[in-house]
Amino acid sequence: DAGITQSPRHKVTETGTPVTLRCHQTENHRYMYWYRQDPGHGLRLIHYSYGVKDTDKGEVSDGYSVSRSKTEDFLLTLESATSSQTSVYFCAISDRYYEQFFGPGTRLTVL
Amino acid sequence: AQSVTQPDIHITVSEGASLELRCNYSYGATPYLFWYVQSPGQGLQLLLKYFSGDTLVQGIKGFEAEFKRSQSSFNLRKPSVHWSDAAEYFCAVGGRNTPLVFGKGTRLSVIA
Numbered sequence: 212d213a214g215i216t217q218s219p220r221h222k223v224t225e226t227g228t229p230v231t232l233r234c235h236q237t238e239n240h241r242y243m244y245w246y247r248q249d250p251g252h253g254l255r256l257i258h259y260s261y262g263v264k265d266t267d268k269g270e271v272s273d274g275y276s277v278s279r280s281k282t283e284d285f286l287l288t289l290e291s292a293t294s295s296q297t298s299v300y301f302c303a304i305s306d307r308y309y310e311q312f313f314g315p316g317t318r319l320t321v322l
Numbered sequence: 323a324q325s326v327t328q329p330d331i332h333i334t335v336s337e338g339a340s341l342e343l344r345c346n347y348s349y350g351a352t353p354y355l356f357w358y359v360q361s362p363g364q365g366l367q368l369l370l371k372y373f374s375g376d377t378l379v380q381g382i383k384g385f386e387a388e389f390k391r392s393q394s395s396f397n398l399r400k401p402s403v404h405w406s407d408a409a410e411y412f413c414a415v416g417g418r419n420t421p422l423v424f425g426k427g428t429r430l431s432v433i434a
Contacts, residue, residue, distance in 0.1 A: 256423075301366070
């Protein structure tokens with residue numbers, strides 16, 4: 212299995228609070244991604260990174276920001292969490308755009 | 323824009339029966355195609371992938387998929403399903419310079 216960890220694995224927070232999720236890899240892969248998974252929607256891309264400090268928006272980026280200051284870490288921040296952001300968040304990595312390996316996921320509940 | 327359609331939300335098969343999960347894609351160039359499997363509470367695991375060449379690709383756990391360009395399809399098959407195959411299956415399409423786009427998934431139930 213690819214060396215990908217996500218933290219925290221579970222989080223419960225309140226509406227309006229900031230939340231940061233962390234993805235850490237030990238594979239030295241160039242590309243990193245954040246997806247959210249919701250019933251009936253499959254996986255939807257939030258943001259992705261194609262190198263240190265290089266990021267781009269995905270399909271559902273509103274309300275989210277990301278940062279990547281070093282190869283191994285990709286942070287997803289919800290500046291002011293809303294109930295619609297309750298979801299399971301997956302990080303993925305790849306050394307090319309087209310073969311991704313996934314982390315174990317973070318279950319986020321916004322009350 | 324690229325997209326993936328998995329027409330079946332939920333499929334139930336008997337253990338030992340054959341399985342086919344459908345996937346149709348839309349992509350403007352040569353597609354790279356993938357099937358992933360997700361067991362409950364787990365992340366996604368890559369089952370198989372198609373980049374080029376032989377249109378019938380073999381994957382892990384006895385799965386195979388066939389790329390049919392004329393039908394824009396990449397259906398997943400298994401000759402004999404085991405109870406442990408119960409999971410959710412995702413088809414995805416991408417290209418050399420684009421992140422993957424996933425279908426909404428097909429949930430597979432296996433009955434005795």
